[in-house]
Amino acid sequence: MALDPGTILSVIDLIKQTVALYERIDGLPQQMTNLGRRMESLNIYLVPLEAFVKSKNTASTAYARLFPGQKEELAKLLGNIKLNAEKVHDLFERYEKGILSRSRDLVFRTKWAGQIWFSLVDSSPEKIQTLMDEIEYDRRILNDYLTLMNARAVWERPIAQVPASPAPTRPSGSRKYDILFVDPYNVGRSIVAESLVKLLGQATLKAKLDWRLNLVHSAGFFVRAGSDCVDVIERLNYSYPSFKKPLIAGGALPQDVALDAVFDNKTFEQPFKKTFRNSLSARRSRGLTKDTFKRYDFVIVFTSREHDNATKLKQALGDKYGQEVVAKGKGRVLHLGAYLAASGAPKEIVVPKVTKPGAEGRQQWNAKVSQIKTAIKGFLKKEMEWVAPEQMPVRS
Known part of the structure; x- marks a missing residue:
């Protein structure tokens, strides 16, 4: 799907038509009502996007922020949004007109018969739920890209004027x-982030609060150890030559100064802190596996370059292995720096200039750990509905 203003506006127009169609139909089955509300939720993001696209200078500058791999994924995303919107529009249109089958020109004789058919046969709860899940997943990815493009300055003002639709239901925990x-x-950074999330998790559970994370791992993009997709990484069509770093053997220990910045302080002074430190100090660096984007719900990186590389790898693995390595609703690639500010472009979380032990290295890693911790808390609150303990465990 080509990514140009005309194409984007055509998708937006289709969503508008679908929402308008939903709003004028009375007596919809509950599942179809839920589907219509999900389309309204998507529309909240697409209506302001229309103003953003039509503002040519702003849109051009924002779009230029994306790297080629990100632009390819955004085009694919809009194509998928359009495909699902067409399915929903057809569903509502057939219900409104009483069309049982377009190919056989069959219509419903009575409205109640139509309700039974759409509720139990043509659009079973399972099918509707799958469609709603896809729409919600696409909405979240779209929001990620609006953030990457720093589009908030344009779309946050109009979005506040749009009536909010009911939030998707998700039982707590x-x-x-x-x-x-x-x-x-x-x-370095990936180990630090893994450590901080595990410490926050233990503190949250100790406070008897909801914690929605199961597995928390880290890996290296250009590491051979433990990787079964090195061939794909080596041959990846990187957006720019500089995005490809040398592949190394792996099996290296974490940087001491980075771990010291996480653990050598009075925060989280609980027995589990020492256990985590001992475990992570013995950890060896490892690479990615081909099922990374199917196994994990979120693949989180620290810079725009790393986001583009991960996006490219996800596409390449999907092209090569198909459903064996990709799954709908999984493998959402996130830029951790997007959670550092309420608005504006994501902040790049780069490697400290000094990474060796010593006063200067420790000072720089202290600042980096603080930055990563702030971003992680933002991620947990937004994506996991995390509630922080009132008082983090600190030694008196």
Whole structure:
């Protein structure tokens, strides 16, 4: 699907038509009502996007922020949004007109018969739920890209004027998520992020609060150890030559100064802190596996370059292995720096200039750990509905 203003506006127009169609139909079965509300939720993001696209200078500048791999995924995303919108529009249109089958020109004789058919046969609860899940997943990815493009300055003002639709229902604590932090070599930032999430998790559970994470791991993009997709990474069509770093053997220990910045302080002074430190100190760097984007719900990176690389890898693995390595609603690639500010472009969480032990290295890693912790808390609150303990465990 081509990514140009005309194409984007055609998708937006289709969503508008679908929402208008839903709003004028009375007596919809509950599942179809839920589907219509999900389309309204998507429309909340697409209506302001229309103003953003029509503002040519702003849109051009924002779009230029994306790298080629990100632009390819955004085009694919809009194509999928359009495909699902067409399915929903057809469903509502057939219900409104009483059309049982377009191919056989069959119509319903009575409205109640139509309700039974759409509720139990043509659009079973399972089918509708799958469609709603896809729409919600696409909405979240779209929001990620609006953030990456720094489009908030344009769309946050009009979005406040749009009546909010009911939020998708998600019972508290009903689902656990798996996340993976990825940086090039898995000895610094990714290990720090993994450590901080596990410490926050233990503090949250100790306070008897809801914790929605199950697995929390980290890996290195350019690490051979433990990887079964090195061939794909080596041959990846990187957006720019500089995005490809040398592949290393792996098996390296975490940087001491990075771990010291996480653990050598008075925060989280509980028995589990020492256990985590001992475990992570012995960890060896490892690479990615071909099922990364199927196994984890979130694959979290630290810079725009790393986001583009991960997006490219996800596409390449899907092209090569298909459903064996990709799954709908899984493998959402996130830029952790997007959670550092309420608005504006994501902040790049780069490697400290000094990474060796010593006063200067420790000072720089202290600042980096603080930055990563702030971003992680933002991620947990937004994506996991996390409630922080009133008082983090600190030694008196």
